[in-house]
Amino acid sequence: MPSYTRSKAILAKNSKYIPGGVVSVNRVASPEITFVKAHGAYMWDADGNRYIDYHAAFAPHFLGHNDPHVTQAVHQVLQQGASLYGSGTTLLEGQLAEMICEHVPSVESVQFLNSGSEATYQAIRLARAVTERDHIIVIQGGYNGWHNDVSCNLMTPLADLGLRVSPGEYPYRPISAGIPIDHQKLVHIVNFNDLDSVRYVCEKYPIAALLTEPILQNIGIVKPEPSFLTGLRALADEFGFILIFDEIKTGFRHAIGGYASIAKVMPDLVVFGKAVANGYPIAVIGGKRRLMDFFAHSDPSKRVLLAGTYNAHPLPTIAAIATIERLLMNDGEVYRHVETLGARMQQGIEQIVSALGLCAVVARQGSAFCMYFMDHEPKDWHDLAEHHDFGLDTRMRKNLIEQGIYFFPVPVKQCSISAAHTEEDIVLTLEQIKQALARAAN
Numbered sequence: 001m002p003s004y005t006r007s008k009a010i011l012a013k014n015s016k017y018i019p020g021g022v023v024s025v026n027r028v029a030s031p032e033i034t035f036v037k038a039h040g041a042y043m044w045d046a047d048g049n050r051y052i053d054y055h056a057a058f059a060p061h062f063l064g065h066n067d068p069h070v071t072q073a074v075h076q077v078l079q080q081g082a083s084l085y086g087s088g089t090t091l092l093e094g095q096l097a098e099m100i101c102e103h104v105p106s107v108e109s110v111q112f113l114n115s116g117s118e119a120t121y122q123a124i125r126l127a128r129a130v131t132e133r134d135h136i137i138v139i140q141g142g143y144n145g146w147h148n149d150v151s152c153n154l155m156t157p158l159a160d161l162g163l164r165v166s167p168g169e170y171p172y173r174p175i176s177a178g179i180p181i182d183h184q185k186l187v188h189i190v191n192f193n194d195l196d197s198v199r200y201v202c203e204k205y206p207i208a209a210l211l212t213e214p215i216l217q218n219i220g221i222v223k224p225e226p227s228f229l230t231g232l233r234a235l236a237d238e239f240g241f242i243l244i245f246d247e248i249k250t251g252f253r254h255a256i257g258g259y260a261s262i263a264k265v266m267p268d269l270v271v272f273g274k275a276v277a278n279g280y281p282i283a284v285i286g287g288k289r290r291l292m293d294f295f296a297h298s299d300p301s302k303r304v305l306l307a308g309t310y311n312a313h314p315l316p317t318i319a320a321i322a323t324i325e326r327l328l329m330n331d332g333e334v335y336r337h338v339e340t341l342g343a344r345m346q347q348g349i350e351q352i353v354s355a356l357g358l359c360a361v362v363a364r365q366g367s368a369f370c371m372y373f374m375d376h377e378p379k380d381w382h383d384l385a386e387h388h389d390f391g392l393d394t395r396m397r398k399n400l401i402e403q404g405i406y407f408f409p410v411p412v413k414q415c416s417i418s419a420a421h422t423e424e425d426i427v428l429t430l431e432q433i434k435q436a437l438a439r440a441a442n
């Protein structure tokens, strides 16, 4: 058993000054490990234990921690004396905006924010302004940030959800205190892959927007059925709501054009974050110019307030430019590399579970994967909550961490391979998965 003595002492000290000792509730994890250094595919904790990292800080580190090309670009910009000027436009924000508009098919115009939550907040506000409607649809099992519209129905316990509802909607189940009841009434929750329920809600309420991750990546990898995203596009056109893809996790990790470019379905608005700048804090909202122009509407009563002291700060902005440069190098070599490693990982895990006689499947999109201890890939949260063996999943993750492989220790959390992982890392990881699973299953 590795020692976590120093890790625990740091948490105890920090808890005196920070509620709970940790600055994001989503980072609270057991075992309580304090990381002090990371490079490429590896992280080290305060007690000197090394881990091969598949958590990637909830997915931004697509190139690996501290990618040399990105780090060098950041150093260079600092040496050149760049600062946050807070007045007028900048060369860097223009350069990044042009790159994104050039490479993302659904984006004609962009704005920059600091976090994914800010981006989903602004996308919903923009949709409400454009449509002059208040109600929105979000997906059970999706995570879209911390604000009132979306702090709900993530991993809702089955006992709370009850029987599958279709066509229909689930009650709003807040995952935060402090959300006004009146606000909750504007948010309608339906299952992923359930077009009938989207239609049902649209026939009952004036819907401004539907916001969805194109693959649910906060409950593993729950993929859209072939007709789901095209069906959403058709319903958006029929009912006049704004279709927003939350590509905070999928965007840039699966393709620079986002998962929309793979699925060939164009949303009206899209938000990106995380892998956009390989770990630096920046988020993007983009889409059709006719909608985006509401951020600069000549009529103040129609203008949507988008502001922020730190928007397009030079460090995350240059980090995003350097990340895109890396992703474009050698005709997308990074994507071919992670696909090879992802396929190797999937094949290896499938052999292990079959040799151990376990009921399990691997769901994967390129570099992102998740093991489900059930006999089919889940089609939505309800399916997953009903059939997955959460106990086995938790035990496997804890064993892996003891063995130096960092899968985030919460069941059904997606794993991320980065460009910095090697074939050897995958082989070593598979050996450890075999042992961890054998221990967990007994």
Ligand SMILES: Cc1ncc(COP(=O)(O)O)c(C=O)c1O
Binding pocket: 058, 114, 115, 116, 117, 118, 120, 143, 144, 145, 146, 213, 218, 246, 247, 248, 249, 273
């Ligand atoms: C799909 C998705 N949307 C939005 C967010 C919120 O992003 P942030 O944590 O940067 O506010 C997250 C964060 O995990 C996410 O996974």
